[in-house]
Amino acid sequence: MNGLGRFLEFSVRTPDILESLHFYKTLGFVELEIGDVWSHKYAVVSDGELNIGLHDRVFDAPAITFVQQGIAKHARSMTDHGFEFSFMQLDEDAFNELRFPDRDGHMVTMLEARTFHGSEEAENDSLCGSWFELSLPVRDALRAAQFWAPIAPTLLEMREEPTTHMRFSADGVPLGLSESIAVKAPSLCFKCSDRHGLMGLLEQQAVDFEKFPGFEGAFVAIKAPEGTTIFVFEEDFLGEKYEVDESGDVSEFPG
Numbered sequence: 001m002n003g004l005g006r007f008l009e010f011s012v013r014t015p016d017i018l019e020s021l022h023f024y025k026t027l028g029f030v031e032l033e034i035g036d037v038w039s040h041k042y043a044v045v046s047d048g049e050l051n052i053g054l055h056d057r058v059f060d061a062p063a064i065t066f067v068q069q070g071i072a073k074h075a076r077s078m079t080d081h082g083f084e085f086s087f088m089q090l091d092e093d094a095f096n097e098l099r100f101p102d103r104d105g106h107m108v109t110m111l112e113a114r115t116f117h118g119s120e121e122a123e124n125d126s127l128c129g130s131w132f133e134l135s136l137p138v139r140d141a142l143r144a145a146q147f148w149a150p151i152a153p154t155l156l157e158m159r160e161e162p163t164t165h166m167r168f169s170a171d172g173v174p175l176g177l178s179e180s181i182a183v184k185a186p187s188l189c190f191k192c193s194d195r196h197g198l199m200g201l202l203e204q205q206a207v208d209f210e211k212f213p214g215f216e217g218a219f220v221a222i223k224a225p226e227g228t229t230i231f232v233f234e235e236d237f238l239g240e241k242y243e244v245d246e247s248g249d250v251s252e253f254p255g
Helices: 017-026 071-080 141-148 195-204
Strands: 006-013 030-032 041-046 051-056 063-067 087-089 097-101 107-111 130-137 154-159 165-170 173-178 187-191 209-211 220-223 229-233
Touching (some): 017 030, 017 051, 071 097
Antiparallel strands (some): 154 165
């Protein structure tokens, strides 16, 4: 079984798209040109590495969204491997889409094609710095890894103390499985070299934030209008890597 395709966006439900757009643009994200796939209101912001899809519709959000060519064939392969889909739309006359939850209820979406266009303007870091992980709160990181390993078989980094944290490469997404109680929902992690500049902007623009939120040494947690949490650090909190074999293949975890 192949992977998930190619990472497209971190999809969030956004009741007020203009408010969320203003928030992300204030932080230095660039709005991208969207296609005509969706009938609901939709916008995308990007820093060149991370795309955030803002959707004004009710769906299981947030979701990690990928583009998968040959989506119908891939759906059959995943079903044969025991994956269960919560939503499946496979029709020649429709925009094909699959959705399935992981063991902790986090939603993964697969689409047949892109829903927006890239831009050369979105090639610089936002004021949050460099994106380095999408963190998922999990009850048991090893159990969660058993789910993710077949579709994201490359383990990038791992550590066991003070809480277990595993980072996989999921087709373009550095995906963290975190047992930290500070992570309440899928969250975005950035490494910022200009801490004082960012804090000054947040205070000046009256952005909702919390200093030292208790996650791995983050100096601030920024709350987007639609509820997304952005953790910002001065350094990647995993630091030194645990020993992983040369291939990084962790497709088999003890049950």
